Each structure stands twice: as structure tokens, then as C-alpha cells.
Amino acid sequence: MGDTAMEEKRMGQKRKKNLDGGVPVLDVRSLEAVYQMDDGVIRAVNDVSFTIAEGETMGLVGETGAGKTTTAFSILRLLPERTGRIPRGEILYKGENLLEKSADEMRMIRGSCISMIFQDPMTALNPILTVGDQILESLEIHNVENRAEKELKSRVDELMSLVGISPARKGEYPHQFSGGMKQRIVIAIALACEPLLLIADEPTTALDVTIQAQVLVLMEELKARLGTSMIMISHDLGVVAKTCDSVAIMYAGEIVEYGTAGDIFEGKVHHPYTIGLFQAIPRLDEDTLRLRPISGLMPDPSNLPPGCRFHPRCPDCMDECRDGKPYRYDRGGHKILCNLFRKEEGV
Amino acid sequence: MPLLRTVNLKKYFRIGKSRFLHAVDGVNVEVGAGSTLGVVGESGCGKSTLGRLVMGLLPATSGEIFYDGVDILRCTRAELAQRRRKMQIIFQDPYSSLNPRMSVFELISEPLVMNKACANKKEQLTRVMELMETVGLAERFINSYPHEMDGGRRQRIGVARAIALRPEFIVCDEPVSALDVSIQAQILNLLMDMQDEMKLTYMFITHDLSVVKHISDEIMVMYLGQCVERARSKELFRNPLHPYTQALLSAIPQPVLGKLRHDKLLRGEVTDPIDPEPGCRFAKRCNVMKPECAERDVALQDMGSGHCVACVLYGG
Numbered sequence A: 001m002g003d004t005a006m007e008e009k010r011m012g013q014k015r016k017k018n019l020d021g022g023v024p025v026l027d028v029r030s031l032e033a034v035y036q037m038d039d040g041v042i043r044a045v046n047d048v049s050f051t052i053a054e055g056e057t058m059g060l061v062g063e064t065g066a067g068k069t070t071t072a073f074s075i076l077r078l079l080p081e082r083t084g085r086i087p088r089g090e091i092l093y094k095g096e097n098l099l100e101k102s103a104d105e106m107r108m109i110r111g112s113c114i115s116m117i118f119q120d121p122m123t124a125l126n127p128i129l130t131v132g133d134q135i136l137e138s139l140e141i142h143n144v145e146n147r148a149e150k151e152l153k154s155r156v157d158e159l160m161s162l163v164g165i166s167p168a169r170k171g172e173y174p175h176q177f178s179g180g181m182k183q184r185i186v187i188a189i190a191l192a193c194e195p196l197l198l199i200a201d202e203p204t205t206a207l208d209v210t211i212q213a214q215v216l217v218l219m220e221e222l223k224a225r226l227g228t229s230m231i232m233i234s235h236d237l238g239v240v241a242k243t244c245d246s247v248a249i250m251y252a253g254e255i256v257e258y259g260t261a262g263d264i265f266e267g268k269v270h271h272p273y274t275i276g277l278f279q280a281i282p283r284l285d286e287d288t289l290r291l292r293p294i295s296g297l298m299p300d301p302s303n304l305p306p307g308c309r310f311h312p313r314c315p316d317c318m319d320e321c322r323d324g325k326p327y328r329y330d331r332g333g334h335k336i337l338c339n340l341f342r343k344e345e346g347v
Numbered sequence B: 001m002p003l004l005r006t007v008n009l010k011k012y013f014r015i016g017k018s019r020f021l022h023a024v025d026g027v028n029v030e031v032g033a034g035s036t037l038g039v040v041g042e043s044g045c046g047k048s049t050l051g052r053l054v055m056g057l058l059p060a061t062s063g064e065i066f067y068d069g070v071d072i073l074r075c076t077r078a079e080l081a082q083r084r085r086k087m088q089i090i091f092q093d094p095y096s097s098l099n100p101r102m103s104v105f106e107l108i109s110e111p112l113v114m115n116k117a118c119a120n121k122k123e124q125l126t127r128v129m130e131l132m133e134t135v136g137l138a139e140r141f142i143n144s145y146p147h148e149m150d151g152g153r154r155q156r157i158g159v160a161r162a163i164a165l166r167p168e169f170i171v172c173d174e175p176v177s178a179l180d181v182s183i184q185a186q187i188l189n190l191l192m193d194m195q196d197e198m199k200l201t202y203m204f205i206t207h208d209l210s211v212v213k214h215i216s217d218e219i220m221v222m223y224l225g226q227c228v229e230r231a232r233s234k235e236l237f238r239n240p241l242h243p244y245t246q247a248l249l250s251a252i253p254q255p256v257l258g259k260l261r262h263d264k265l266l267r268g269e270v271t272d273p274i275d276p277e278p279g280c281r282f283a284k285r286c287n288v289m290k291p292e293c294a295e296r297d298v299a300l301q302d303m304g305s306g307h308c309v310a311c312v313l314y315g316g
Helices: A003-019 A067-074 A103-112 A131-141 A150-162 A168-172 A179-191 A211-224 A237-243 A262-268 A270-278 A338-344 B047-055 B076-085 B104-114 B122-136 B152-162 B182-200 B209-215 B232-236 B242-251
Strands: A026-037 A040-052 A056-060 A084-093 A116-118 A198-202 A229-234 A245-252 A252-259 A328-331 A335-337 B006-015 B021-032 B035-038 B062-067 B089-090 B169-173 B199-205 B218-223 B226-230
Touching: A003 B226, A026 A067, A040 A067, A040 A245, A040 A252, A056 A237, A067 A084, A067 A198, A103 A116, A103 A131, A116 A179, A116 B104, A131 A150, A131 A168, A131 A179, A150 A168, A150 A179, A179 A211, A211 A237, A211 B242, A229 A237, A237 A262, A245 A262, A245 A270, A252 A262, A252 A270, A270 B182, B006 B047, B021 B035, B021 B047, B021 B199, B021 B218, B021 B226, B035 B047, B035 B209, B047 B089, B047 B169, B047 B199, B089 B152, B104 B122, B104 B152, B122 B152, B152 B182, B182 B209, B199 B209, B209 B232, B218 B232, B218 B242, B226 B232, B226 B242
Parallel strands: A056 A229, A056 A245, A116 A198, A198 A229, B035 B199, B035 B218, B089 B169, B169 B199
Antiparallel strands: A026 A040, A026 A084, A245 A252, A252 A335, A328 A335, B006 B021, B006 B062, B218 B226
């Protein structure tokens, strides 16, 4: 198939996707995920809701243990079988609840409809398979149209050049590539079946900054070309600012603030945790004599504080924060989970 | 006189029979007492090897390291042991640099015991408590083990171990890279407070330019074993001269809305440090490469007020 023909096919797919309009690609409603441990239940994700429209990139920001990866694993139903459970919530992919799918159905959805890029390209690839075979594997599993082997192999070449690696290297093994190249291969595998939704879990954290910039630009280009929606999981507010349309800030398993990138990076009102996060980063463009860290530590997820989860570390903590659910502020889609706004709104 | 000075320091690792990996290739460092030298570069640029060489944890291939005017590569074992008490290192990964079978008390007292710094058990306990307070570890953790603690607290143990013998000079090898931003800020503040109180001298190794800007007086940018630019911290960020420094600065995404800039994107990846060809090591990725870049080695050139750069653009 020639380049123009491929392009037309893609455009056709894109148009088909657009026709669905109205239904978001992903709609997560009141999701809860827990890990059942010997000595108690770890509440990793609590009442998380968000939607992702077609072509939208949502940033999922938070520190270690905030529940970002667990959220991603819940969407793909990849939680550890024995310990992980989703007691409540719905995950609607184009209106269909993924939690009701059988294991076989999920296997077909993973990779072809929703795929994932993992944090560490050094461990995500199989060291004893050539990179070409690993890209081919994904194409073979999802080969519902029964395309010929030869056609699939030419798609491997196409994918490799798409991510900027010479197809001549498809017979090489992962250890022969550098970290940035390996991550490009992982991206090629993830995009092999042109999924509608891509979940990228800290895709550039293990890479050097100059390589990170290359990979981020590549992901932007491919996303625009294929019209893929994306969840960008990151702890780096800089990466999120450059890539995302909307942002969800997670703390102790909850989304404490959600809004457009404009709301989060340029908005006037914020959750105290968001403010703390921004203040704690050393900035290149500003001179600061002393950093202002958030006092205290992340709470233990098996023993979450009552009331607002952030209250023990919050500089604006009030009596009402210690007990009961915090107030849900919502102004034009900019949502903040904080009692400070109850007063302001005179409720 | 600088507290630490290296002259043409080299460390080559032998690969196979006769090939050499040039990890550190002729680096000259000067760190003044009470100041902080930031060493930045990407993975594989030799920054950690430099830190280990300076600490004497790796034997140098050639060159000299002067600490307080004495060449520590050529002094006796006894002299070296004396010096080493004054020089300490904080490692990157608080998860793997602490012995999991030792409690906090044992971990922090280890350097005290090894160097017979305390006369008796009571004095030792007092000193451990004192150190725990300095680094902000609550007393109740004294009998805890590393696995019971989070990354931030573990790194505080690493800091306590490093300052136990009241050193003058500390090599900080990516001390905050494994930590979350809110905790990272706590540790950075702690390191800066300790510097003020104890007049410590730091060599701060990191890949994160925003961290290094925050903490350093002077910054050295490394690329493939060589120093490509060295300047006062403010000067380097205001006026980066080397094309690599410029690219490095523009590649960092700032938490401000906008798109990544495509025009300054670096091509390719770090080249092979094994038996590198003569000439500028950065030439293959450089946007403004000239024919002479590949022809000869480029020396550091002082552009005035201590801002040194190794690039043919500036006549190096």
C-alpha cells in the first residue's frame, strides 16, 4: 500500500471516529480500586471520575503513591489478580463498561483500542525477542482482518520509520538500542493497531532531558496524525504543561483538582496541594532563595486520615476539614475538592 | 586556595582487550571552601565517575587530585584515611545504598564506630540522636529499619551518615533524583541549611538543571567525559555559550503553558564513549558544527570573569 493510500485509510478511520461524536472516548465514573493485603485494605483509588474526549490529552499528575498507575491499570483491567479489586465505579470506553467485559474480550481491547506505554523501556521489552518480532506480535494478535504475514511485516517497517528508527534494525535485540530508542520501539508497539486511547505512564521519566524532548515531540506528532486520545501520567508539571489539554491532580487516591490546562497553569483558584506542588519545584525562570516544600509526608494508603485527605499537611486547614467530605467546587468544569471554597460561595 | 582541585584527571575503563571507555577525560575542577560546585550532564557523561574519583572510591588513570593542597592520589594510606574523614559522599538511591539489615541507629553509628569517633556507648547514642535531630528524623525512628521508611526519610539517614564525622567536603551524587518534588524540596533545603551552619563544601552532581541552579555557586557542564562549559551559576543561566548547554536549557519543559520548541531540539543521541575520535565530542549532534570541530580537540577558553567554554565558536 502506498503512502497516500495509507493516509486516506487513516483519514477515513478518523472521519469514522468523528461520526460517533458526543460519546467521550473514556468516561470514568466514581472509580474505586483497592488492594487486599494480609494486614488490611489499601485504598489506592477513591471515587475518581473524569472524561476524555476524542483527541484530548489528559495529564494525571501526582506524587508516588497518589494512585496514578493504579487508575491506569484499572482502566486496562491489569490490577494484580489476587489482590487488586474494583469494588465500585464504571469505566465506559465509548459507552461500554469495561468492567463487564470478559477476560478474552479485554485481551482484544488491550492493544487495539486502548494501549499503554510503560515507564521503563528497559524492562518493558522482552530481551530475547528482536524488536521487529515484538512489534509484529501486537499486529498478529489483533489481526482481525486476516491480513497476510507479508502485509503485517511491511507494517512493522512502516511503524519503525514512523518513530524514527531505521527498519533495517528490526532484527536487533533491545539491548542493542539506547534508552530513548527503546522507548520509541515501545511507542511503535503501542501505536501498532492505531488505538483510540493511549495511556502513557511516565513515558519519559527514565530518559535524559534532550531525549525526553525528542520523544515528547514525536508523541505529539503521532497523536495529531492518528487522532489518538491520551492519558499522560507524570509527576513532572513541566511535561504536562507542554503536552496536555486537561489536567487532573491526584492526591492519596483522589482527584483533588481537575480542569483545563489553562485552569491549572494560569487559573486564579487552586487546591492548596496544587499550590504546594508548584511552590516546591525549583524554577529555571525565577530566582528563589529557599524552596517551599509541602510539610509532612504522603499519608499511608492503608490508614487514610478522616475528612480531607490533605488536611494534616494543609497550611489552610480548618476544623471542618478534619471530618466529613470536603466541599466540591465546580465552576465551568474546573473542579476543586476543598472546603475553602464553601465559604467563598456562601453555601 | 581552593579546597579541592583536580588537574587533568582521567579515568579510562578497559573494555575487552585494548579498547578504552573514556569516562572522565582530562577534567580540571576547582571547588572553593564553603561553596557548591554543580556538575550537570546526561547519563553517561562521567559525572558520577568524577565524584567517585574525587572521593578515592575509584583509582584514577592519570592526573592529580589536590585536597587542601595535598595530592591524595600520592599520599600514604594513613594520610588518606585521615583525609577521608573530611570527605564524604551522599548516594543517589536511598533504597539501595543502605544495608537493609541495619537499624537507623546502627546505620548512623557505623561511621562513628569505624573511625572510633566516640569514647563510649553513651557518647555514641548522644551523637546519633544529635545527628537525627540535625537531619530532621524523629527520635522514634531510631530502631526502625530502612524498609519501614519512605524515600525522603531514607535519604535523611544517608545525609546523617555523611555528616557524622563532621566533614568539610561532601559529594552529593544525585541526592534528590529518586524523590518526589515535595520531598525533594525538603532535602534540598536541609542540605543548604547544613552548608550555612557547618560551612560545608559541596560537589553537587545531578542531571537536573533546575536543581543545580538552585543550589550551586558555580556550575560545570559535562559531555562525554569532558567539561564543555564552566561558569558562575547566574552567569551560566543568563548567558549560556556552548551549543550543548543551550540545547540542554531549552529542552527542560517549564511548568508554563505552551508547546515544546522544535527548533532547538537536539538531533541524535550521546555518541559512544569508547575510544572517541579526536575533536569536539559534541560535534555530531551540534546544530552549528563547523569542519574544524572534528579536526582537533577543543580546550577550555576563559571568556572573562571565570566563564570558560570549550567550543571553536569562541576560539577554543
